[in-house]
Amino acid sequence: DLEDSGLIQLNASDPVTGIVALKGDELIVRTLSGTISALDLERGSRNWVSAGPWGRVGPVFLNGALFGVQDRYVHQIDPESGLRKWRERLDGRLVELIPAYSGEQLFTLDKAGRLTALDPATGVRLWQNDSALQLDVVKGAHLRDDQDALLVINGVEILRLDQTTGELIQRLELSPEVNGQFDLLDSLLCSQGPAFGLSCEHT
Numbered sequence: 001d002l003e004d005s006g007l008i009q010l011n012a013s014d015p016v017t018g019i020v021a022l023k024g025d026e027l028i029v030r031t032l033s034g035t036i037s038a039l040d041l042e043r044g045s046r047n048w049v050s051a052g053p054w055g056r057v058g059p060v061f062l063n064g065a066l067f068g069v070q071d072r073y074v075h076q077i078d079p080e081s082g083l084r085k086w087r088e089r090l091d092g093r094l095v096e097l098i099p100a101y102s103g104e105q106l107f108t109l110d111k112a113g114r115l116t117a118l119d120p121a122t123g124v125r126l127w128q129n130d131s132a133l134q135l136d137v138v139k140g141a142h143l144r145d146d147q148d149a150l151l152v153i154n155g156v157e158i159l160r161l162d163q164t165t166g167e168l169i170q171r172l173e174l175s176p177e178v179n180g181q182f183d184l185l186d187s188l189l190c191s192q193g194p195a196f197g198l199s200c201e202h203t
Helices: 182-196
Strands: 016-023 026-031 036-040 045-050 060-062 065-070 073-077 084-089 094-099 106-110 115-118 125-129 142-145 150-154 157-161 168-173
Touching: 016 060, 060 094, 065 094, 094 142, 106 142
Parallel strands: none
Antiparallel strands: 016 026, 026 036, 036 045, 060 065, 065 073, 073 084, 094 106, 106 115, 115 125, 142 150, 150 157, 157 168
């Protein structure tokens, strides 16, 4: 089943849409139909398939475990067998799921703007912030862990939150497309930008 190029030949009706992780000789992938599969690179066969269907958010690989999303549920998936180990129901449909840089938390964002941190080992909620976002969640909103804080990028709204408590540290709102707002934007960048890694130097 392996071609000379070393690529695995999959059923054309279930094309791969993303690679989740590479573990030794095993490749874990996501398919168009919403399944997650583990592929043996040596034999060119599937080791297991987790049917789902899994949502568009995730899955992510963290500390030897997989985490997938179905609507408002987060699941831990055993990468050795594809079996689900735990699931946690959150309060809204998720739009983002990322692992913490430290590996000690999973961060989620739902459509209502709620931010939640979960324990990857158990699925227990470590904290939840329902009011950090002041604007409606936009398409393409995402989370980033910059090691010092959790970043939330929601259109023109940028937030920094404490990773251990979920408390808001700082909020920056950018509106450069609005006439007359460029001076205000420069002021925001100079006063708050360094905390976000933004420069206020002028050329």
